[in-house]
Amino acid sequence: MKLNMFIDGSWQAGSTNQTRQIVNPANGEIIAEAAEGTTRDVEYAISVARKTFESGIWSEKTAEERAEVLLKIAQKIDEKQEELAKLETLDNGKTLREASYDMSDAANCFRYYAGLIRAPHGETYHVPDNMQAMVVREPIGVCGLIVPWNYPLLMSVWKLAPALAAGNTVVYKPSEVTPVTPVKLFEIFEEVGLPHGVANLVLGEGKVVGHTIVESHDVDMVSFTGGTETGRHIMRTAAGNMKKVSLELGGKSPNIIFADSDFETAVDYALFGIFSGAGQVCSAGSRILVEESIQEAFISRFVERTKKIKVGPGLNPESEMGPLVSEEHMKKVLRYIEIGKEEGAELACGGYRILDEGYDKGYFVAPTVFIHTTPDMRIVQEEIFGPVVVFQTFKDEREAIKLANDTKYGLAGGVFTQDAAKAMRVIKKVRAGITWVNTYHGTYNEAPWHGYKQSGIGSSLGTYGLDEFLEIKQINFNLQVEPIGWFKN
Ligand code: NAD
Numbered sequence: 001m002k003l004n005m006f007i008d009g010s011w012q013a014g015s016t017n018q019t020r021q022i023v024n025p026a027n028g029e030i031i032a033e034a035a036e037g038t039t040r041d042v043e044y045a046i047s048v049a050r051k052t053f054e055s056g057i058w059s060e061k062t063a064e065e066r067a068e069v070l071l072k073i074a075q076k077i078d079e080k081q082e083e084l085a086k087l088e089t090l091d092n093g094k095t096l097r098e099a100s101y102d103m104s105d106a107a108n109c110f111r112y113y114a115g116l117i118r119a120p121h122g123e124t125y126h127v128p129d130n131m132q133a134m135v136v137r138e139p140i141g142v143c144g145l146i147v148p149w150n151y152p153l154l155m156s157v158w159k160l161a162p163a164l165a166a167g168n169t170v171v172y173k174p175s176e177v178t179p180v181t182p183v184k185l186f187e188i189f190e191e192v193g194l195p196h197g198v199a200n201l202v203l204g205e206g207k208v209v210g211h212t213i214v215e216s217h218d219v220d221m222v223s224f225t226g227g228t229e230t231g232r233h234i235m236r237t238a239a240g241n242m243k244k245v246s247l248e249l250g251g252k253s254p255n256i257i258f259a260d261s262d263f264e265t266a267v268d269y270a271l272f273g274i275f276s277g278a279g280q281v282c283s284a285g286s287r288i289l290v291e292e293s294i295q296e297a298f299i300s301r302f303v304e305r306t307k308k309i310k311v312g313p314g315l316n317p318e319s320e321m322g323p324l325v326s327e328e329h330m331k332k333v334l335r336y337i338e339i340g341k342e343e344g345a346e347l348a349c350g351g352y353r354i355l356d357e358g359y360d361k362g363y364f365v366a367p368t369v370f371i372h373t374t375p376d377m378r379i380v381q382e383e384i385f386g387p388v389v390v391f392q393t394f395k396d397e398r399e400a401i402k403l404a405n406d407t408k409y410g411l412a413g414g415v416f417t418q419d420a421a422k423a424m425r426v427i428k429k430v431r432a433g434i435t436w437v438n439t440y441h442g443t444y445n446e447a448p449w450h451g452y453k454q455s456g457i458g459s460s461l462g463t464y465g466l467d468e469f470l471e472i473k474q475i476n477f478n479l480q481v482e483p484i485g486w487f488k489n
Contacts, residue, residue, distance in 0.1 A: 001022075001032040002032070003022070003032050003035060004035045004183070004203075005041060005200075005202050006186040006189075006190070006199075006200065007041070007201070008045075008048040008200065009195075012041075014035040014041050015041050015044075017035075018036040018038075019033040019034060019035060020034045020203075021034075022091060022177075022180065023327075024090050024091070024093075025092070025093035025323040025327075025362060026093055026314060026315070026322065026323050026362045028327075028362060029361075032091075032180055034179045034203050037205075038208065039208060039209075041202055042213055045171045045200040046219060049142045049170060049171050049197065049198075049200050050169075051197065052195070052198055053139075053141050053169040057195045057198070058167060058168075058198045059168070060167075061167070063118045066167065067114040067117055067118055070110045070161065070164065070165060072192040073185075074110035074114070076188040076191060076192060077103060077107040077110065077185075078103075078104070080188070081100065083184075084099075084103050084153065084184055085100040085102070088102060088103070088152060088180070088181050090315070091152060091181065092151075092152055092178050092322075092325055093324065093325055093363070095319050095321070099314070102151055103153065105445070106153050106154050106157040108445055109157045109161045110161045112446065113162050116466055117165040117166065117466070122136045122137060129479075130478065131477065131479060132477040133476050134475050135472050135474050135475070136475060137166075137470040139166050139168045139469065140166070140168055140244065141169075141221070142169055142171065142218060142221075143169070143219070143223060144171050144214060144222040145159040145171070145223050145224075146206070146210050146214075146222065146225070146234075147174055147175060147182075147225050147226070148175050148225055148226045149174075149178040149325050149326075150280045150281060150385075152175065152181050152182060153182065153184075153185060156181075158225075158449070159172070160172065162466045162468065162469050163223070163469045165466060166469040168221075168469055169198050170198070170200065171200045171202060172202070173203070173204070173206075174201075174203070177325055177326055186199065206230065210234075214237045215237050215238075215240060216241075219241075221243055221244040221245070221246070222234060222243060222245050222246070223468065223469075225249075225282075225460075226248075226249065227250050227383075228250045228455070231249045231456070235457075245458075246457060246458035246468045247456045247457045248451060249282075249409075249411070249451055249454060249455050250282060250409060250454075250455060251282050251283055251411030251412055251432075251451070251455050252287060252380075252407045252409045253283055253286060253287065253411055253413050253414075254287045254289050254403065254413045255269075255270055255287065255288050255413070256400050256404055256413070256426060256430075257290045257291065257294070258291050258400075258415070258416060258422065260417050260418050260419055261418060262416070262418060262438070263294070263297075265416070266298070266438075267298065267301050267302055267305060269285075269416070269439060270285060270288050271305055271306065272440055273288075273441060274288070274387070275306070275321055275387050276321075278324055278386065278387045279385065279388060280324065280329075280385050282411055282412075283411055283412035283434055283443075284385075285441075286383070286390065287390055287403075287404075288389055288391050289392045289394055291394060291395075291400070295391075295393045299371055303348045303369055306367045307349050309321050311323075311359075311364055321387065322364075323364045324364070324365055326363065329363070330386075332386075333365055333385070333386030333387075333388065334353060334365065336378075337388060340373075340377070340378075343377045343379065344372075344377075345372060346372040347370060348370065348391075349366075349367070349369050350365070350367050350388075351368045352366055353365055365387055366387070368386075368387060368389070373390045375403060375406050380392065383409070397422065397425065400426060404429075405429075405431045408454045409451075409453060409454055410433065410451055410454070411432055411451045411452070412432050412434040413434075413436075414435065414436040414439070415427050415430070415437055416437075416438055417438075423438070431452050432451075432452055432455070433448075433456075433459075434450065443461075445462070446461070446462055447461060448460070448463075448464040448465060450464070
């Protein structure tokens with residue numbers, strides 16, 4: 001498979017014809033050759049996006065006209081769901097079941113923003129009688145969109161759908177590790193007749209392609225999802241022309257289990273919270289905080305079930321957890337496991353690369369559980385982004401909240417208890433933007449996805465996700481047109 005860039009409505013191999021090999025993480029086989037973008041390619045894409053924005057070919061369409069295009073995109077994603085899900089599994093490694101959910105979420109996200117852009121928005125204000133004050137929303141202009149590899153299509157759609165609904169033009173960069181479904185999405189854009197130059201796809205490395213987007217004075221906004229360190233760099237780089245920055249970053253989210261929770265439900269969701277997506281999920285419940293009185297029973301049941309998780313290639317319907325996305329990322333996760341051991345945490349299960357026959361060319365890591373941790377350990381503080389969970393214990397509500405908030409992150413958090421008042425007391429104190437009570441991970445296009453602290457700035461999804469891609473303008477309309485007479489002569 002050859003993957004090219006899509007700029008100004010045409011497929012291009014890039015200015016140097018260089019390519020990057022794209023690997024199936026389940027077996028190390030090369031599945032595609034992707035064009036490698038250069039600074040020149042990005043600058044060209046930005047100039048096209050700028051010219052197209054100013055032409056008004058998209059920004060001046062009615063909301064209904066834009067919505068119709070978005071609905072066609074959703075329809076095409078649905079029609080190609082099976083093919084797209086399979087490609088996502090081949091490229092990212094996630095199980096086919098997980099990939100299929102992503103595809104239907106992606107189609108629904110386009111549908112949601114197709115509807116939302118036609119809903120009333122803007123406000124009027126009560127001001128003195130001779131004036132009418134109002135607020136209208138307008139597209140920002142050229143938006144740079146940069147996404148990670150863990151949900152190659154879905155994270156892209158969380159940005160592309162609202163950015164396009166709002167009337168912007170975009171320069172978009174998927175992760176260099178997982179460009180396959182993003183390219184397929186741009187084939188859909190072409191099929192449904194999105195005007196040329198509205199959405200431009202540039203492939204390649206973050207330091208080159210991503211950096212050029214962020215640095216450009218011709219880009220009006222950058223919406224980024226990825227690691228916190230990259231986010232920090234983006235914030236600094238974007239300062240050049242004071243472009244708006246929206247950042248969805250990493251997490252180290254607490255999942256708090258009280259003794260009065262429904263035991264089997266809590267175990268089940270705690271497993272789902274950390275091991276779905278092989279732990280490569282920003283909101284993963286990677287710290288399980290369990291009340292001391294049930295710690296033994298809870299950890300023992302959790303470990304028993306962890307050992308039974310079927311790890312295997314995502315395309316195998318029996319597999320419940322796939323490989324990690326790349327060899328480089330697997331090495332990072334394995335290194336963290338070593339750090340945990342060196343720090344004195346106890347390995348309750350897992351902790352190794354799976355090298356059985358049929359697995360040895362893939363990047364499979366056994367689901368790993370660390371117990372007897374202390375809050376200062378790196379494995380407790382830092383995002384590992386793999387199938388590795390750390391247990392912490394607490395005596396009471398106060399201590400649970402203190403531990404829950406004791407990292408630099410604030411993305412997500414869960415609480416399990418059958419005491420509704422306690423659940424509400426605790427969840428209100430958790431400093432995180434996405435929280436769950438007696439459940440984990442479920443989220444909807446309608447509700448905002450938002451990080452506190454070093455987990456981000458701004459929001460995805462919901463009405464907030466659309467507002468990220470709109471400017472607000474106040475208009476003060478004089479209803480009594482006569483001179484003001486401020487100066488006498
Ligand atoms: P990453 O930060 O390494 O890369 C993300 C994207 O940024 C990639 O496209 C990459 O090429 C690009 N990039 C890298 N360096 C850049 C630079 N200097 N300038 C501009 N762009 C650059 O992250 P990753 O490893 O791809 O993804 C994993 C991270 O993403 C985790 O930390 C995870 O928590 C986070 N994430 C967050 C959310 C959320 O909604 N908060 C969702 C998914 C993933």
